[in-house]
Amino acid sequence: MLARASRATGALLLRGLNVLIPVLDRIRYVQSLKEIVINVPEQSAVTLDNVTLQIDGVLYLRIMDPYKASYGVEDPEYAVTQLAQTTMRSELGKLSLDKVFRERESLNANIVDAINQAADCWGIRCLRYEIKDIHVPPRVKESMQMQVEAERRKRATVLESEGTRESAINVAEGKKQAQILASEAEKAEQINQAAGEASAVLAKAKAKAEAIRILAAALTQHNGDAAASLTVAEQYVSAFSKLAKDSNTILLPSNPGDVTSMVAQAMGVYGALTKAPVTGAQNPSESNREVQGTDASLEELDRVKLS
Numbered sequence: 681m682l683a684r685a686s687r688a689t690g691a692l693l694l695r696g697l698n699v700l701i702p703v704l705d706r707i708r709y710v711q712s713l714k715e716i717v718i719n720v721p722e723q724s725a726v727t728l729d730n731v732t733l734q735i736d737g738v739l740y741l742r743i744m745d746p747y748k749a750s751y752g753v754e755d756p757e758y759a760v761t762q763l764a765q766t767t768m769r770s771e772l773g774k775l776s777l778d779k780v781f782r783e784r785e786s787l788n789a790n791i792v793d794a795i796n797q798a799a800d801c802w803g804i805r806c807l808r809y810e811i812k813d814i815h816v817p818p819r820v821k822e823s824m825q826m827q828v829e830a831e832r833r834k835r836a837t838v839l840e841s842e843g844t845r846e847s848a849i850n851v852a853e854g855k856k857q858a859q860i861l862a863s864e865a866e867k868a869e870q871i872n873q874a875a876g877e878a879s880a881v882l883a884k885a886k887a888k889a890e891a892i893r894i895l896a897a898a899l900t901q902h903n904g905d906a907a908a909s910l911t912v913a914e915q916y917v918s919a920f921s922k923l924a925k926d927s928n929t930i931l932l933p934s935n936p937g938d939v940t941s942m943v944a945q946a947m948g949v950y951g952a953l954t955k956a957p958v959t960g961a962q963n964p965s966e967s968n969r970e971v972q973g974t975d976a977s978l979e980e981l982d983r984v985k986l987s
Contacts, residue, residue: 709750715742715807718757720764722813725772727780733772734815739764739795745803752802760799764809767794777820784811 722736741760743749753759771790775783788809795806816824 709746711743711746711749713743713746715740716757718761720761720768720809722815723765723769725769727772727775727777729776731777731820732817733777733780734813735768735772735811736813737764737768737791737809737811739809740807741795741799742805742807743803744805748801748803756799756802756804759802760795760804760806763795763798764791764806767791768811770794777816780814787811 718739718741720737720739722734725733725735727733739760743756749756768787768791771787771794772780775787780787788811791809792806795809799806
């Protein structure tokens, strides 16, 4: 779409049939209403931290009012280009080098707003502005690369230290859990061992009590005294055969070869201990004689002591 302006009359010729008066009217300006793309030449700009950059861009604009574009400014494209360059230098001076790369979108938006405010009276509207290339000085570029490498080394060191810390924590937690489990296992083992020993003692006590009951029942039967005498004699012989095996101190009766006398004395002691006293059923003199006989038997057993 083209719009033609007549310089002689100052009238705007629209689309369609237009009548021009010869000599008086003639076509002076032809403006395109399509979107126009303009390359902004590369220029130098200084950032907030005094770094000189070489930067260029692309400008997208459209003529909204052909009359203003024809008579409001001599060369609209040149004017907009110069305005984009000056605005870009001004906006870059407000940012540091690091923010230039991070805030490129906001920088483009600020340049578009500044151009639209100034180009409104020219009948031109800036649609968007895009920065193409940003060239950094070689030394600054080397410094940036060193900074990036240092940052990466820092991150690697931090990650390695965090890994070491996590590993140490895991090892400590593992040792802690192992100690807890070991202590619990030892506790359970001690409890089981104590329970087993208690059960064994109880079983032995029950067995011994049962044996005593059986022995008591056997002694009350016929010829129980004879069986008791036989048992005492067997134990005497067994004990006599083990003398001087565990110690050099030996206690011997007065006549160690007389087994019959030894059994009689033991049975006398047994009878004196097991005989139940009955009130009025026994003569006091007989009771004294039995006690004296028991004492004599005990003295006979302890008479000889050899070292």
